Amino acid sequence: xxxxxILISEKEIQRRVEVxxxxxxxxxxxxxxxxxxxxxxxxxxxxxxxRALGREVTLGFITASSYGxxxxxxxxxxxxxxxxxxxxGCHLLVxxxxxxxxxxxxxxxxxxxxxxxxxxRTAVLIAKPARREAAIDADYVGFTIDDIFIIGYGLDYDExxxxxxxIRAFSP
Ligand code: PRP
Numbered sequence: 001x002x003x004x005x006i007l008i009s010e011k012e013i014q015r016r017v018e019v020x021x022x023x024x025x026x027x028x029x030x031x032x033x034x035x036x037x038x039x040x041x042x043x044x045x046x047x048x049x050x051r052a053l054g055r056e057v058t059l060g061f062i063t064a065s066s067y068g069x070x071x072x073x074x075x076x077x078x079x080x081x082x083x084x085x086x087x088x089g090c091h092l093l094v095x096x097x098x099x100x101x102x103x104x105x106x107x108x109x110x111x112x113x114x115x116x117x118x119x120x121r122t123a124v125l126i127a128k129p130a131r132r133e134a135a136i137d138a139d140y141v142g143f144t145i146d147d148i149f150i151i152g153y154g155l156d157y158d159e160x161x162x163x164x165x166x167i168r169a170f171s172p
Pocket of ligand 1: 040065102130156
């Protein structure tokens with residue numbers, strides 16, 4: 001495993017996700033709740049967040065990718081929607097690990113909106129407002145950080161380092 005400066009410790013992440021999960025679970029009105037996890041980066045965050053919601057949910061998955069083997073976005077968001085599930089008439093929570101340019105979250109929410117959920121909310125662990133290009137903000141944010149490339153807790157560099165329990169600064 002690589003080293004890199006730990007920006008957010010495992011303990012900080014766990015505490016914040018627990019609080020955020022409860023907040024979201026309480027804020028979404030009663031009714032069916034469907035949670036769609038944006039793969040692959042949000043995998044670890046989603047597991048912890050969904051458990052902290054404290055309510056019954058159904059689950060779906062969407063795969064979004066726009067980053068190649070570099071730290072820069074290619075700009076195009078590719079979506080694979082085979083496993084999004086059925087959520088017409090449900091509240092929808094979309095979970096992603098990070099909002100950077102915002103292109104992914106925008107593409108994902110626009111695509112999912114066409115399936116007629118009652119409401120759509122978005123939750124991300126990390127926001128990097130300095131990099132925003134698309135006109136979108138996440139409804140729920142775990143941590144706001146400066147423009148630093150990070151790895152861990154789902155976030156990768158060239159598909160590596162996702163299983164790290166903490167979030168670290170990384171320069172290739
Ligand atoms: C990462 C991350 C977000 C997106 C954020 O996904 O998981 O989905 O980039 O960047 P943006 O706000 O600039 O669109 P990536 O495309 O690297 O795929 P991954 O989830 O498989 O790592």
